[in-house]
Amino acid sequence: MCGIVGYVGKKPAQNILLEGLRRLEYRGYDSAGVCTVNDGKFDLRKKKGRINDLAALLRQQPAAGTTGIGHTRWATHGPPTDANAHPHLDQSGKIALVHNGVIENHQTLKDRLVAQGHQFISQTDTEVLAHLVGEYYKDDLVEAVRLALKEVVGTYGIAVVHRDHPKSIVGARRGSPLLIGIGRDENFLASDVSAIVAHTRRVVYLNDFEIVTLTRDNFEVTNIEAGAVSPEIKEIEFKAEDVERGKYPHFMLKEIFEQPQTVQNAFRGRLNFDEATAKLGGLNLTPAELRAVDRIIFIACGTALHSGMVAKYLLEDLARIPTEWDHASEFRYRNSPIEKHTLVFAISQSGETIDTLAAIRECRRKGHKTLGIVNVVGSTIAREVDGGTYMHAGPEIGVAATKSFTSQLTILTLLAVLMGRMRHLAGTRGTEILRELERIPGKIERILQQSDAIAAVAKKYCEANSFLFLARQYNFPVALEGALKLKEISYIHAEGYPAAEMKHGPIALVDPRTPSVFICPKNSVYDKTMANIEEVKARKGPVIVVATEGDTELLSKADDLIEIPATLDCLEPLLTVVPLQLLAYHIAILRGCDVDKPRNLAKSVTVE
Ligand code: G6P
Numbered sequence: 070m071c072g073i074v075g076y077v078g079k080k081p082a083q084n085i086l087l088e089g090l091r092r093l094e095y096r097g098y099d100s101a102g103v104c105t106v107n108d109g110k111f112d113l114r115k116k117k118g119r120i121n122d123l124a125a126l127l128r129q130q131p132a133a134g135t136t137g138i139g140h141t142r143w144a145t146h147g148p149p150t151d152a153n154a155h156p157h158l159d160q161s162g163k164i165a166l167v168h169n170g171v172i173e174n175h176q177t178l179k180d181r182l183v184a185q186g187h188q189f190i191s192q193t194d195t196e197v198l199a200h201l202v203g204e205y206y207k208d209d210l211v212e213a214v215r216l217a218l219k220e221v222v223g224t225y226g227i228a229v230v231h232r233d234h235p236k237s238i239v240g241a242r243r244g245s246p247l248l249i250g251i252g253r254d255e256n257f258l259a260s261d262v263s264a265i266v267a268h269t270r271r272v273v274y275l276n277d278f279e280i281v282t283l284t285r286d287n288f289e290v291t292n293i294e295a296g297a298v299s300p301e302i303k304e305i306e307f308k309a310e311d312v313e314r315g316k317y318p319h320f321m322l323k324e325i326f327e328q329p330q331t332v333q334n335a336f337r338g339r340l341n342f343d344e345a346t347a348k349l350g351g352l353n354l355t356p357a358e359l360r361a362v363d364r365i366i367f368i369a370c371g372t373a374l375h376s377g378m379v380a381k382y383l384l385e386d387l388a389r390i391p392t393e394w395d396h397a398s399e400f401r402y403r404n405s406p407i408e409k410h411t412l413v414f415a416i417s418q419s420g421e422t423i424d425t426l427a428a429i430r431e432c433r434r435k436g437h438k439t440l441g442i443v444n445v446v447g448s449t450i451a452r453e454v455d456g457g458t459y460m461h462a463g464p465e466i467g468v469a470a471t472k473s474f475t476s477q478l479t480i481l482t483l484l485a486v487l488m489g490r491m492r493h494l495a496g497t498r499g500t501e502i503l504r505e506l507e508r509i510p511g512k513i514e515r516i517l518q519q520s521d522a523i524a525a526v527a528k529k530y531c532e533a534n535s536f537l538f539l540a541r542q543y544n545f546p547v548a549l550e551g552a553l554k555l556k557e558i559s560y561i562h563a564e565g566y567p568a569a570e571m572k573h574g575p576i577a578l579v580d581p582r583t584p585s586v587f588i589c590p591k592n593s594v595y596d597k598t599m600a601n602i603e604e605v606k607a608r609k610g611p612v613i614v615v616a617t618e619g620d621t622e623l624l625s626k627a628d629d630l631i632e633i634p635a636t637l638d639c640l641e642p643l644l645t646v647v648p649l650q651l652l653a654y655h656i657a658i659l660r661g662c663d664v665d666k667p668r669n670l671a672k673s674v675t676v677e
Contacts, residue, residue, distance in 0.1 A: 070143040070671045071155075071169035072096040073247065074264045075228040075238045078255025078285050082137035083127060089257075089264035090120050090141050092312055095320075095466050095665065095672040096169075096261065097143025100154035103127070104165040105137035106235040111165055112137075115154035119666075136235055138228040138258075140167035143671040146175070147192030157196040159203025160187045163232045164210070166202060168195040169260055170224035170245040171676050178220065194223075202229060211282045211291075214239050218280075218293055224423070224676070228258050241280040241293075245675045246421050246449060249273040249281055249288050251302065256283045261673070262305050262447075263312045263464055270305040274447045306446055311463045320665045321467035321558070325650050326517055329510035331472045332643065334461040335479035336506055345499030346490040347483035352440060353456030360491050361410045367394040368428045369416040370674065372470035372553065376442075376477035377416050378546035379642050383481055386639060387502075388488035397424035398677065400431075407437050414457075415441045418465055418473035419673040420448025427677070429454060442480050444473050458484075467665050468672045469558050471650050474550060475513070478643050482506060485639075505636060509643050512634040516647045519631065520655075523648055526613060526629045527655030530584045536561060537575055537610075538649070539568040540588035541598050547588055547642045551649030558664045559657035568601040579610035586652070587627075588645045591617040592638045602626060613652075615645050 072093025076082045086103045101123040102115025112132035116122045120141060140155035147153040156165040175194035178201055187200050198217065206213035210231045218225070224244030240247055240258045250257030250265035250272050257265040262272060275281060278293040290298040317323035341348050352359070365384055367377030377394035384392040401424060407413065413432045417425045420443040429439040429450065441450050441457035444465065451457065460476035482502065490499050536555055538548040549565035556563045566575050568587065579585065585605045589598040605612055606626065614627040617635050624630055631648040657664045
């Protein structure tokens with residue numbers, strides 16, 4: 070949440086900052102601002118609204134100078150206004166600061182500063198931090214930042230500049246991501262690699278409680294106690310083109326269409342046909358440790374949690390291991406009993422979601438090993454877990470997660486096969502699943518070819534005020550995901566439910582204006598789901614069905630039918646989610662919604 074970018078070099082900073090902010094806009098888009106250091110003064114420009122509004126302001130009033138910081142905001146303290154936009158200045162007006170995170174003790178600090186004569190012009194916690202740095206400033210900016218941060222309770226990723234030090238930027242992190250981009254005759258600071266990948270692929274990920282001083286040709290990292298740190302330089306694995314929309318009108322559509330490739334990336338090199346199992350080397354657990362596992366808990370938020378819910382079906386079915394899932398935000402504050410042989414798995418696309426991160430930290434504090442399924446290489450969760458698996462899905466920019474979901478499902482399937490083959494799963498069944506997994510990209514391709522037909526279904530129902538998504542077993546979490554996709558990008562009320570559970574409440578919503586989307590492929594619960602379809606039809610509810618190709622029985626019953634190729638029960642979610650992603654996308658477009666940046670949301674939720 071919130072994007073930060075900083076530049077110090079020889080080139081004009083303004084456009085580099087603006088370009089970086091455009092790449093970070095998915096992290097928050099309530100307001101944006103930049104501050105450059107121009108000949109001993111600040112050029113501070115900030116604006117409520119999107120990056121385009123800031124760009125328009127910069128066309129009228131350019132910001133000069135070759136050092137600067139920028140920010141795109143997702144509001145926490147104070148509504149989105151010009152005054153609350155970052156950067157914020159200290160009392161002297163000589164220090165400018167941008168911040169991602171929450172300063173929990175901002176009120177106490179503010180009261181003290183007000184008593185000392187400070188005046189505040191915004192309602193943000195960030196302005197308090199800027200003033201606090203100013204209060205400590207004598208002539209050494211990094212020292213002032215260090216002293217101020219020692220007083221802070223809360224989370225931060227910050228970038229700070231001083232008018233009298235035009236050739237340096239100070240950055241620091243605790244709980245909110247921040248990295249250094251190393252260029253030639255220029256250096257960068259960013260909350261996310263996508264902001265700087267066009268300029269350099271060499272980065273240093275800062276750890277919590279680290280502070281960096283960045284100049285054009287050097288960077289120095291210390292910890293908050295001023296101890297020296299030896300930073301590790303890493304190479305970014307994706308290219309600048311990967312964060313472009315290409316021929317697609319929206320990132321979300323691009324990412325939906327990437328799924329044949331991203332699913333393949335998730336299983337490439339991980340199928341072991343000789344032993345009918347999967348290879349997940351990064352788990353960092355010996356076969357004996359894996360065999361000893363007697364319980365698994367998946368912790369995640371949003372779409373990633375829906376993957377964790379599918380994982381329960383996968384692991385219990387294929388490996389016979391009792392499996393649970395929990396909302397990271399609930400788990401972290403619950404005193405959940407975890408025994409020695411319980412595996413705790415975090416699932417997170419960004420690897421930065423604060424609740425997921427806090428949950429695994431809590432487990433580690435209690436001495437348990439934690440594992441992760443993460444997309445963003447070098448992200449905080451990826452670095453803090455004891456082991457895990459990368460998705461290799463490439464950057465996901467659309468706020469609504471799509472390709473990361475199918476990548477997570479692919480890896481979870483591999484995990485279930487691996488664990489299953491160490492227990493009761495027969496080799497023939499293991500081989501059957503792996504063979505079919507290899508066919509999934511081609512089957513997703515066939516679903517994508519129906520995008521226009523799905524758009525026609527969307528047109529028919531796009532004015533509905535409410536939708537139900539209903540399914541059983543493996544597809545029940547997909548029903549939740551279908552409802553989540555629709556509500557987050559089209560703002561239509563949608564509920565996902567286990568199909569039979571519908572009778573315990575949601576059926577009261579069924580009427581001729583409320584469509585029900587059933588996921589009903591030909592599987593072991595086909596007849597049961599069919600009975601639920603009849604119940605909705607009997608109450609005159611329109612029925613849209615995701616069904617197996619050639620299902621004539623359903624064709625005669627459904628008002629609209631979207632076909633998916635036949636597959637194994639345990640792999641169905643990899644296919645059934647795709648038409649629901651497309652349905653949500655087309656409905657949102659028809660309603661004129663900004664699908665890549667839905668209102669009130671942000672891609673990477675780094676505040677709790
Ligand atoms: C936000 C995003 C969702 C995402 C969730 C978890 O709510 O809008 O798309 O599923 O965070 O994010 P993570 O990066 O941990 O998977």
